[in-house]
Amino acid sequence: xxxxxxxxxxxxxxxxxxxxxxxxxxxxxxxxxxxxxxxxxxxxxxxxxxxxxxxxxxxxxxxxxxxxxxxxxxxxxxxxxxxxxxxxxxxxxxxxxxxxxxxxxxxxxxxxxxxxxxxxxxxxxxxxxxxxxxxxxxxxxxxxxxxxxxxxxxxxxxxxxxxxxxxxxxxxxxxxxxxxxxxxxxxxxxxxxxx
Amino acid sequence: xxxxxxxxxxxxxxxxxxxxxxxxxxxxxxxxxxxxxxxxxxxxxxxxxxxxxxxxxxxxxxxxxxxxxxxxxxxxxxxxxxxxxxxxxxxxxxxxxxxxxxxxxxxxxxxxxxxxxxxxxxxxxxxxxxxxxxxxxxxxxxxxxxxxxxxxxxxxxxxxxxxxxxxxxxxxxxxxxxxxxxxxxxxxxxxxxxx
DNA sequence: GTCTATACAATGATAGAC
DNA sequence: GTCTATCATTGTATAGAC
Numbered sequence: 444x445x446x447x448x449x450x451x452x453x454x455x456x457x458x459x460x461x462x463x464x465x466x467x468x469x470x471x472x473x474x475x476x477x478x479x480x481x482x483x484x485x486x487x488x489x490x491x492x493x494x495x496x497x498x499x500x501x502x503x504x505x506x507x508x509x510x511x512x513x514x515x516x517x518x519x520x521x522x523x524x525x526x527x528x529x530x531x532x533x534x535x536x537x538x539x540x541x542x543x544x545x546x547x548x549x550x551x552x553x554x555x556x557x558x559x560x561x562x563x564x565x566x567x568x569x570x571x572x573x574x575x576x577x578x579x580x581x582x583x584x585x586x587x588x589x590x591x592x593x594x595x596x597x598x599x600x601x602x603x604x605x606x607x608x609x610x611x612x613x614x615x616x617x618x619x620x621x622x623x624x625x626x627x628x629x630x631x632x633x634x635x636x637x638x
Numbered sequence: 639x640x641x642x643x644x645x646x647x648x649x650x651x652x653x654x655x656x657x658x659x660x661x662x663x664x665x666x667x668x669x670x671x672x673x674x675x676x677x678x679x680x681x682x683x684x685x686x687x688x689x690x691x692x693x694x695x696x697x698x699x700x701x702x703x704x705x706x707x708x709x710x711x712x713x714x715x716x717x718x719x720x721x722x723x724x725x726x727x728x729x730x731x732x733x734x735x736x737x738x739x740x741x742x743x744x745x746x747x748x749x750x751x752x753x754x755x756x757x758x759x760x761x762x763x764x765x766x767x768x769x770x771x772x773x774x775x776x777x778x779x780x781x782x783x784x785x786x787x788x789x790x791x792x793x794x795x796x797x798x799x800x801x802x803x804x805x806x807x808x809x810x811x812x813x814x815x816x817x818x819x820x821x822x823x824x825x826x827x828x829x830x831x832x833x
Numbered sequence: 834g835t836c837t838a839t840a841c842a843a844t845g846a847t848a849g850a851c
Numbered sequence: 852g853t854c855t856a857t858c859a860t861t862g863t864a865t866a867g868a869c
Contacts, residue, residue, distance in 0.1 A: 449834095449835085450834050450835075451834080453834070455652070455853085456758035456834080456835095460850070462781035472753075472754055473668075474668050474669040477861085477862060477863085478862075478863065478864090479861095479862070479863090486671040487835070487836090487864085488836055488837080489834095490836075490838095490863095490864075490866095491834080491835055491836075491864085492835085493863070493864055493865085494788045494834090494835085494864095495806055497864095498682055498863075499661045499862090499863070500803050501764070501821075507828040525673070532835090537641050541867080547756070550753075551753060554749070554753045555753070556796050557747060557801050557802055558667075558745075558750070558753075558797075558798075559667055560801050560802035560803035560804070561742070561803040562667070565803070566803055570803070570804060570808065570812075571801050573798070573802055573806055574808075574809065574811045574812055574815075577811050577815055577842085578811050581814075588814050588815070588817075588855095589818060591815070591818075592793075592795070592818045592819055595795055595798075595815075596791040596792050596795035597791050597795065599791065599794035599795045599797065600787070600791035600794045602753075602794065603752050603753075603794050604766070606752050606753035606754070606755050607677055607761070607764055607765050607768055608755035608765070609755070609765060613765065613769075616772050616773050617765075617769055618774075619783050620769075620772055620783070620786070620787060620790075621784075622783075623783040623784060623787045624787055630712070631640060634649070643842090644852095644853085645852055645853075646852080647852090648852070651853095652854080672843085672844060672845085673844075673845065674843095674844070682852095682853070682854090683853070683855080684844085684845085684846095685845095685846075685847080685848095685853085685854075685855085685856095686852080686853055686854075688845070688846055688847085689846095689847095689852090689853085692846095693846085694845070729841075742842090751849090821852055
């Protein structure tokens with residue numbers, strides 16, 4: 444809080460901004476996210492955010508890259524993890540994914556990237572990250588094409604269910620689909636119903 | 639083109655606007671879509687769009703409802719269709735879906751709805767439509783919960799591949815995943831590569 | 834490395850006429 | 852049912868100092 448000591452290295456600040464951006468994109472969605480809210484989140488001024496990232500879209504693109512990198516790291520960590528509980532690689536990866544996208548910021552960042560693939564600036568980053576995951580599944584996790592495709596499809600359904608903000612108690616169909624997707628233990632992401 | 643004859647009934651105009659909105663949301667994404675572009679698309683003035691729909695978000699919500707209704711109709715038509723070629727209900731529904739979301743406007747409208755489920759105004763419409771599809775699969779198409787879940791998961795993966803604007807020629811991983819997902823005939827949505 | 838002040842553009846939205 | 856004119860707001864982005 445003291446005057447001059449708030450100066451911190453650019454790279455550190457950059458990460459703070461990216462983290463704040465993930466939060467803001469998740470809370471308001473890309474459209475309603477503003478560089479100002481991101482700045483507030485990072486505890487700095489709005490012009491400084493612009494200074495570092497240029498434009499809102501550029502900020503998003505770097506946020507997406509940041510998030511995709513995090514996803515890859517998470518997957519690799521889950522793979523490396525000794526399967527103490529005798530879980531398959533598939534199960535460990537699934538659990539890791541679920542926990543990551545339980546953060547709505549991470550989820551919306553990924554989803555916005557995935558759907559804006561036609562944007563000349565966003566597309567390459569989004570596709571690059573997505574297929575890097577695919578390659579990882581094939582080469583590092585040892586999945587067959589079939590397994591990889593199925594794993595991704597399940598992931599995309601989970602994305603949708605979280606994105607939709609589905610509640611287990613909504614109705615019979617909802618309960619059935621959630622049960623069928625997650626079995627007994629529905630993730631905590633679906634629990635809160637504070638509205 | 640003549641002066642006064644351009645007055646048409648409100649409901650008709652409304653549909654024209656909604657159709658234009660689908661196109662605009664698909665072309666620019668929700669964030670960059672403007673009521674003005676929609677107005678241009680419908681051949682009317684921007685204030686008239688606002689007059690009819692109130693706000694951009696409200697326009698989106700009605701566009702989403704419109705699109706979900708169209709999706710349901712398309713599915714029901716595919717079910718009713720005599721399976722002349724001996725295709726399963728699953729195959730017919732899949733083909734119908736693929737054709738529909740080949741229209742990027744339809745795809746982005748649905749996806750934006752699905753990921754903004756936490757929005758108090760969008761959420762109910764998005765969830766309502768999604769689970770109406772689920773119920774349709776279970777009750778009208780006769781799918782088991784397992785089949786329905788799997789069908790939806792495949793659909794969500796397809797959404798992602800189209801959203802990402804994936805091209806078959808991008809690289810080996812891409813080609814493999816597309817082949818694994820679509821078999822021999824990859825939809826035309828993936829063909830164009832004009833950039 | 835970071836801020837204040839501010840310019841500027843865009844766009845959503847209103848008022849009121851025809 | 853539809854337009855023209857116009858306003859108000861917001862939010863990105865710049866300039867320049869510290």
